[in-house]
Amino acid sequence: MVDAIIEGIRERVSVAIRVNQSVGIQVPENRHGDLLEAIFGSMLKNTHDIWTFVTVSKTFDYLSKTFREISQHPNIKFIDCISRSAGIPIHNNCTYIESPTMLEKTILEIMYNFKGLKGEAEKYIVIDSLSALMIYNDGELIREFMSLLMNKTRSENIHIVSILIEEEMDSNKLIQLNDKIIVLRDSFID
Amino acid sequence: MAKKEVCSTGIEELDNKMNGGYPLGSTVLVTGCSGSGKTTLCMQFLFDGARKGERGVFFTITEPLFKLTKNLEGFAFYDKKLIESGMVNIIDLRIISERLGLDAEKYTVEDAGALLDILKDIADELDVKRLVMDSITALCYRLQTREMIRDFIFKLGTSLAVMSCTTLLTSEVPPQTFKFSQYEIEEFISDGIIFLGDVERKGDLIRTLQVVKMRGTSHSRTKFSLNISSQRGIELVPLLKSTEFESFLKR
Numbered sequence: 001m002v003d004a005i006i007e008g009i010r011e012r013v014s015v016a017i018r019v020n021q022s023v024g025i026q027v028p029e030n031r032h033g034d035l036l037e038a039i040f041g042s043m044l045k046n047t048h049d050i051w052t053f054v055t056v057s058k059t060f061d062y063l064s065k066t067f068r069e070i071s072q073h074p075n076i077k078f079i080d081c082i083s084r085s086a087g088i089p090i091h092n093n094c095t096y097i098e099s100p101t102m103l104e105k106t107i108l109e110i111m112y113n114f115k116g117l118k119g120e121a122e123k124y125i126v127i128d129s130l131s132a133l134m135i136y137n138d139g140e141l142i143r144e145f146m147s148l149l150m151n152k153t154r155s156e157n158i159h160i161v162s163i164l165i166e167e168e169m170d171s172n173k174l175i176q177l178n179d180k181i182i183v184l185r186d187s188f189i190d
Numbered sequence: 191m192a193k194k195e196v197c198s199t200g201i202e203e204l205d206n207k208m209n210g211g212y213p214l215g216s217t218v219l220v221t222g223c224s225g226s227g228k229t230t231l232c233m234q235f236l237f238d239g240a241r242k243g244e245r246g247v248f249f250t251i252t253e254p255l256f257k258l259t260k261n262l263e264g265f266a267f268y269d270k271k272l273i274e275s276g277m278v279n280i281i282d283l284r285i286i287s288e289r290l291g292l293d294a295e296k297y298t299v300e301d302a303g304a305l306l307d308i309l310k311d312i313a314d315e316l317d318v319k320r321l322v323m324d325s326i327t328a329l330c331y332r333l334q335t336r337e338m339i340r341d342f343i344f345k346l347g348t349s350l351a352v353m354s355c356t357t358l359l360t361s362e363v364p365p366q367t368f369k370f371s372q373y374e375i376e377e378f379i380s381d382g383i384i385f386l387g388d389v390e391r392k393g394d395l396i397r398t399l400q401v402v403k404m405r406g407t408s409h410s411r412t413k414f415s416l417n418i419s420s421q422r423g424i425e426l427v428p429l430l431k432s433t434e435f436e437s438f439l440k441r
Contacts, residue, residue, distance in 0.1 A: 101394045104415030104427045112422070136392060141432040148428060 009038035009184060013161065014046075016180050017124065022150055022160040024130075024178035029167050031184055032057070032129075039126060039161070040070045049122045051076045052113045054106065056132035057165070059083045060094040075121075077113045081106060081133075100136040103145045107152065114158055123158040125149075130177075131168035146177045196407070197320065197356040200238030200267065201231070203414070203426035204399070212382060213406035217350045217357045219326075219376055222386030223365040227397060227418050229258070230265075231386070232322040232358045234423045237267045239320040240277035246320035247313060251283040251328045264420050279316060283309075283329070297332040302342045310349055318355050325360040327372045339373050347379025370402070381405040386416065389429070398429055 016023045027035045036058075043051050053076060055063060060080040064071035071078065071093065081100040083090055090096050095109050114123055127133070133142050146162070153160055162178065196211035205211050212218055220228050236246035250258060258280060262268040272278045286308055287294055292301045313321055323329070326346070330339045350357050359380065361371045370377045370385065377383055382404040388395040397416040401409045414426040 099392075099394045101391045102396065103430055104396065105417045108417050108419075108425050108427050138432060141391075141430055144430045144432055148430065 006034050006038045009035060010041050012182055014042050016182055017159050017161055020180040021154055022178045023180045024162050024164060025182045026164045026166050027184040029165050040067050043076055051124045052110050053126045054079045055128050056081045056100050057129050059088050061089055079109050100133060107149055125158060125160045127162040129163035129165055131165040198238055200234035201424050207410040208404055209407045212356050215356055216381035218382035219361050219380035220358050220384045221361040221363055221370045223363055226386035227416055227424055228360040228386060229324055230418055231424055233262060234267050236278050236320055240272040244319035245277055245316055247279040247318045248322045249281050249283050250324050252325055255280055255282050265423050266421050267423050299338050299341055306349055313353055321355045321357045323359050325362055326376055327362040330373055340375050343375045343379055399426060
């Protein structure tokens with residue numbers, strides 16, 4: 001049953017992300033892990049695509065232990081915004097930002113990951129999550145951050161997937177930021 | 191319309207904001223508090239020039255040579271060969287002072303003048319196209335009175351104006367101030383001012399860069415967030431504006 005839900009999420013996200021430049025996914029906290037599994041599944045399935053995963057909610061240390069395959073993949077790069085400020089061990093195959101308030105630096109590191117890439121590969125950014133970013137920054141700043149990031153990535157044909165934890169943020173704010181919204185419920189997808 | 195001659199800064203985003211770079215032959219004041227990125231910005235400028243065949247010289251009065259080069263080693267723009275080949279020259283002004291028999295802590299106007307003549311001779315002899323003085327504040331600190339400082343700065347301005355190189359003068363100011371220089375004269379001999387500051391966001395300090403003035407070229411006056419990457423050197427991205435408001439409220 002769980003596998004079927006994850007597969008459903010994966011399909012839905014894959015389709016939406018190919019059509020839209022930016023996709024927001026609203027998910028209840030208890031489905032966050034399933035969503036990550038679905039996204040990581042998509043990443044591993046499309047091996048020619050280039051991904052940057054920005055984590056604000058879970059440390060790279062945790063992600064690399066939980067999803068071993070993903071952390072070693074050459075086409076998937078991680079940016080961890082929380083470990084440094086929390087004094088959590090750091091790894092070589094991840095870029096660390098000193099603090100989740102350093103939003104401009106996060107943009108620079110994201111764009112650097114895609115710099116000079118040529119060819120037909122699809123390029124994606126996943127931000128996990130906007131609601132976690134809002135713990136450390138004001139809402140207005142996050143809107144500006146997303147707006148700047150979207151403008152920069154649009155010209156480079158890079159797609160953005162941003163995650164929102166339902167319990168942590170007013171969903172209206174996310175709707176205004178993205179081209180497409182997917183709402184995941186406990187047992188079905190809107 | 192004829193294309194204006196410019197001297198690239200070594201920072202792509204900054205070149206874009208100034209129509210290609212500093213106007214050729216200009217004197218630019220790079221001002222900011224300690225740790226704001228002044229020295230890195232200047233070094234990036236010199237190494238960029240050296241790669242383009244333009245010889246440069248960095249006069250330091252604040253940091254010993256070994257410390258300066260050690261700090262540069264991690265940056266991708268740093269190339270030891272450019273120092274060894276003499277394309278980038280780093281000269282400690284304190285050593286020159288010592289050789290001239292000057293008091294290291296206190297200069298008279300004559301001492302400062304003699305030092306200035308030596309700098310000019312070195313620049314001429316090496317045929318440098320890019321010159322950095324780090325810092326004008328530390329140099330002036332050795333002069334005893336405000337009048338002496340004023341006279342020296344104007345003499346420096348006159349000397350630089352006739353030299354055929356693009357010059358960066360660094361100036362130290364206290365943190366969290368929008369002041370361009372310690373003695374409030376330095377900006378008047380400069381064709382351009384680049385202000386490096388910081389804004390506070392939830393207790394964290396974000397480095398910023400703003401081109402306040404740049405004679406001879408149209409330029410952006412927008413404030414940028416400045417990042418010093420341990421590999422890539424200085425990078426710029428527009429500063430998120432909501433930060434400014436938060437910082438203003440705190441003051």
